[in-house]
Amino acid sequence: QQLIHSGQVNKPALQELAHRAMTINPSVEIYLIDTKGLILGQAMPPESVVVKTVSMEPIKKFLAESEALPIFGDDPRAGKENKVFSVSPILEDGAVVGYLYAVLGGQKYESIRRAVEDSFILQIGLATVIGSLLLALVAALVIFFVLTRRLTGLQRSIEEFQQKGLSSNFVLDIRESGQDEIDRLAVSFQTMVTRIHQQFEALQHMDKTRRELIANVSHDLRTPLASLQGYIETLIIKKDELDGATRQHYLEIAYKHSNRLNSLIAELFELAKLDSGDIELNSENFSLVELVYDCVQDYELQARNRSVRLSVQVDGENPFVYADIALIQRVLQNLIDNALRHTPPGREIMVKLRDSEANATIEVIDTGKGIAKHEIPHIFERFYHAKDNEPSEE
Secondary structure, three states: OOOEEOOEEOHHHHHHHHHHHHHHOOOOEEEEEOOOOEEEEEOOOHHHOOOOEOOOHHHHHHHHOOOOOOOEEEEOOOEEEEEEEEEEEEEEOOEEEEEEEEEOOOHHHHHHHHHHHHHHHHHHHHHHHHHHHHHHHHHHHHHHHHHHHHHHHHHHHHHHHHHHHHHOOOOOOOOOOOOOHHHHHHHHHHHHHHHHHHHHHHHHHHHHHHHHHHHHHHHHHHHHHHHHHHHHHHHHHOOOOOOHHHHHHHHHHHHHHHHHHHHHHHHHHHHHHHHHOOOOOOEEEEEHHHHHHHHHHHOHHHHHHOOOEEEEEEEOOOOEEEEEHHHHHHHHHHHHHHHHHHOOOOOEEEEEEEEOOOOEEEEEEEOOOOOOHHHHHHOOOOOOOOOOOOOOOO
């Protein structure tokens, strides 16, 4: 049937032609256009057509058969998007009155193609996500293995330290270049182990010195106690055989040993208080010069009896200090008493007091045999008891 007759479109014939073409290829879209590209009719719903004309340039190239295929033309349902097409002129009385314009791969084909492309992109995206997750899992497993391997090594070291105990000096294998948290943890553990070992050694040494001190104190207590007991037994057994002068002499010796015993016991009590930290300071302001002279005066008679000269030298003004006067006095008494016991007759002991803006210094200087070189490092060591030594060269 003639599609265009006397300028009128034969719509039933166009619908029949479109139906046959779509039966063969459902993706084909059929349009009837005039010689200027104006769409005269279509087999598609009118609302789906977004343009009214198509460009004639691609149609002329297609009919000229001089251009290489494929040639892309306008798609009335896609607007500016070009598609592969086919065209055939419509003749009436030998003249071209229009064109039958067929778009290959129309909207249905495009929808299917886009769905396939979207599905492919989705598959690629899904594969990428799965690959990324697998890669992240592998990386996490590697990192976890590295971390747990070092932590496991640190745990084995701690267990080894627990098994060996405090008797051995445990040394942990630490990386020199390590700067992360595990390395810092290992360094902290090694520092703790070293500190514990040092404290354990210090406790062992302190326990040893305590035992030595107890042995020495027991010996010091046994001597006056034995003398005291011996003279008292003599007085009891030979009370009728001793004259008054001898009895008085024995009583004086017993009294002297009882005083010595009482002094040793008092020192033990004071040492126990100092060791337990129960001493409370009773600080006050007092004249240090007056305290020095009082202590020296207490030992003047004893020094005279030993033929030792005891003197005081004060450099500067009379300093007032804030301290526990009883403890300071005890220190001075111990130093002066020790100097008297180790200074030969005819020598001198000087108590020297120096005052400055920052502090006050007291020195007890004797001319005795001194302290042996190997004993000097132990001067401030707790419970250290020096042996009797020959006079030092210095």
